[in-house]
Structures are given as structure tokens and as C-alpha cells.
Amino acid sequence: MAAGAAGLWLDGAGAAAVGQAREASARLAPLVRPTVPDTFAGCREAIDGVDAAVATLLEHRVALAGRVQRLKPVGGHAGRDPRREAAIVAAMAARAPSVPVDGLARIMGAVIEAGLDAAERDEADETPVWRL
Ligand SMILES: O=C(O)C(=O)C[C@]1(C(=O)O)C=C[C@@H](O)C=C1
Known part of the structure; x- marks a missing residue:
């Protein structure tokens, strides 16, 4: 190939x-x-392609977040680290200048919570699809 x-x-x-x-x-x-599509259908197709990449990255991120919970003294929602979360948002803001920082913070807050929820389900013995 x-x-x-x-x-x-x-x-x-x-x-x-x-x-x-x-x-x-x-x-x-x-x-x-x-791609830079100039038709409605082309835009929808390009958006679907980007969403496929976003979903792939989310799946990988959730697995990594689950792994780090098992390595922390206090994992899960109880071990949240606001300074680390703010640093993540600040680093991402430089790569996503069109997204206002407060919007990026909401998005990443939801992503981080989804990762912690998945980690806590894993602790409850519901095996996730991805596990690192
Ligand atoms: O880095 C950590 O300490 C994590 O637990 C990972 C993570 C994240 O998903 O990025 C999750 C919760 C913390 O509040 C900060 C970051």
C-alpha cells in the first residue's frame, strides 16, 4: 500500500x-x-470528513484520559485540575484562532467531562471500546 x-x-x-x-x-x-468546497453538497461532505477525524481523535483522547486517571493519586471527577485544563485551552487557542477562548473552554470542558465519565464507567467494569 x-x-x-x-x-x-x-x-x-x-x-x-x-x-x-x-x-x-x-x-x-x-x-x-x-478541501475548500464551493457547493452545498461539497461543504456537507467536507464537514463529514472533518467530523470523522474529530471522532477518531476524541476516541483516542478519551482512552488517554482514562489511562491518566489510573496513574493519578486521585482520579476521575474528584481529581480535576483546573490549572491543567486552563493550560490545555490556552495551548489550543493558538491553533484555533477563529474559536473564541470561552467557546473553546466550553468545548474542552465537555470533552474532558466525557473522558472522566468514560473513565468512571471503566472503573465500574464497563470495558471501553478503546483502552490503552
Ligand atoms: O491531566 C490530567 O490530570 C487529567 O486527568 C486529564 C484531564 C484531561 O482530560 O485532559 C482530565 C481532568 C483534569 O482536570 C485535567 C486534564
Whole structure:
């Protein structure tokens, strides 16, 4: 398999490998090759592509957040660290200058809470899909 500017070339790959490669491409394409669509349908398609990448990153972030809870003296919601959360928002603000900082703080607050909720469900023996 090789990746190029226009997509993926698969030589002699089975259907499962082709499916996996398509999914990997869908997840990565919006990051490495952002599109600038000029139609309604094109915009919707591009948004769906970005959402696929966002969902992939959220899934990975939730798994990492779950892992760090198990390494902290006090994990879960009880061990929240407002200074760390503010530093996360400040670092992200530099990369998302079009999103007002208070909006970014609300978004990341929701993301962090979702991660902590998932970690506490995991503690209750509900195995998550992703576990690092
Ligand atoms: O870094 C930590 O201490 C974490 O528990 C992870 C995390 C996060 O999801 O980024 C979650 C809760 C804390 O308030 C701060 C950050």
C-alpha cells in the first residue's frame, strides 16, 4: 500500500485491508489535505470528513484520559485540575484562532467531562471500546 497526494494505491490487498485503508484515509484526509468546497453538497461532505477525524481523535483522547486517571493519586471527577485544563485551552487557542477562548473552554470542558465519565464507567467494569 502507498499513500499519495490523490489517495491510496493498494496492490494485491484483500477486501478487509482495502476497507481498513479506506477508513484510515477517511480519518486522515481532512488533516493532510483540507478541501475548500464551493457547493452545498461539497461543504456537507467536507464537514463529514472533518467530523470523522474529530471522532477518531476524541476516541483516542478519551482512552488517554482514562489511562491518566489510573496513574493519578486521585482520579476521575474528584481529581480535576483546573490549572491543567486552563493550560490545555490556552495551548489550543493558538491553533484555533477563529474559536473564541470561552467557546473553546466550553468545548474542552465537555470533552474532558466525557473522558472522566468514560473513565468512571471503566472503573465500574464497563470495558471501553478503546483502552490503552
Ligand atoms: O491531566 C490530567 O490530570 C487529567 O486527568 C486529564 C484531564 C484531561 O482530560 O485532559 C482530565 C481532568 C483534569 O482536570 C485535567 C486534564
